[in-house]
Amino acid sequence: MLKKRDIPRHRRLYEILRKHIVDRVYNEGDLLPSENELCRLYGMTRPTVRQSLAGLAADGYIIKHQGKGSIVHYLPREIGILSVSGTTTAVGDRNLKTKIIVKPVLITWPGDFMFPLNDLERESGCIYMERLRLLDGVPIFYDITYIANINLPRITSRQFEDRSLFRILREHYQIEIKGGEQRIKAINATPKINRFLKMKRGEPVLHLERKMETGTAGLHLYSSIFCNTAKYSIYGRF
Amino acid sequence: MLKKRDIPRHRRLYEILRKHIVDRVYNEGDLLPSENELCRLYGMTRPTVRQSLAGLAADGYIIKHQGKGSIVHYLPREIGILSVSGTTTAVGDRNLKTKIIVKPVLITWPGDFMFPLNDLERESGCIYMERLRLLDGVPIFYDITYIANINLPRITSRQFEDRSLFRILREHYQIEIKGGEQRIKAINATPKINRFLKMKRGEPVLHLERKMETGTAGLHLYSSIFCNTAKYSIYGRF
């Protein structure tokens, strides 16, 4: 596990404040403590505090208003790596489930992979996994994940649960998942996808292809996600 | 028009470097001048330069690599306010067209608007406009735009062209469009949407609902966009 002292201070404050917002220490519309107050509270200087707040603003947790303060903004909850509109983080995890359809397994990269791979990734083989996410018992995401087999010993024998891929990568392999890029389209699903998502033929499916940076240069996490957006839209910022 | 001196220096450097990247002064994979070189070139200090570069990194134009440099990354081209995968900014605008379906007109807000409106927006009436975007003669976006009628005199009598809504807002009304939030879903289109996008019944359509911040507090630009993603995906960063 990463030592606490290895995390930069601006990042640590970011996480503290993010958690306060997500845990509803503040209400929507409240003002966060001012920059000067946060300096005093956390023993940091204003540029460091401002870097944390800039990150929170970029990610949509707060809206900064010059002369007034930083206004708290609630975001739709995250399910796996996607934010789902029509939900709130207050609901908790009770009605969330993840089914592992294909446990992590080592394969060769598909011949026509959705994103270009660098040489190291291509040569290292691919860890492949399929999961289904359910909300209130209804499957909403069919998530296929790929990552190069670089310094990931015994990953195929580990247990996986909700959102645990990120945690396992972080805690056991010191791999931090960051943002990245995505391609989005609406498709008619294959029968297989319809079966997993329990949708009728002809119902449209949202298809996301994502390439996520990691803290390890040259190593990316790739996902192909099929979404049933009939009831819940996908939420994002741009 | 905003005076040049009113734009913060970090923002100006951001725009200079962004334009250099988009205009292909640098090739994909090239290194930008180092932070220290940019300080010397533009007469700024390192924190200011770093703020510009942080913005470029956040928007996907560069990838910063500690100890190495800032690596140039080409992004898919933008058509209206969306980035379209499978295109590059080098193509130019020759095969792009915009058709105005409904000229900007003052209406009352639809009763069940897609985003909550604040009191000022609700009371000010709504400027409404519909456009169709075509690439190579093929309609790919059907874009419906709403903005509150706040300090927008004579906007309904102005001429609109490609991407000109942002320019008119900026140049004539000093309104700067920023990022915001969006909801995404896959839908079966109504016959009207099918007709505009020249799609067959049963072909799926991507539907984006966007709320964009502006530099004017409390004023937002709203868009409902229907996309034909059969040939071109929508590209985004997260």
Added chain:
DNA sequence: AATTTTTACTTGTTAATACAAGTTGAATCA
């Protein structure tokens, strides 16, 4: 009681400085 002015906050911008950690290529050594 209403309006205006002032004060004390807030965030935004910019500069200067120092050291940490990562990368690359030249120099040195075996």
Added chain:
DNA sequence: TGATTCAACTTGTATTAACAAGTAAAAATT
């Protein structure tokens, strides 16, 4: 000739400082 070490770069983190511009509430004025 290949391996190792070192120097000179790069970006990353953090502090200190000063002033600009926006907001809200208290105080003063009418």
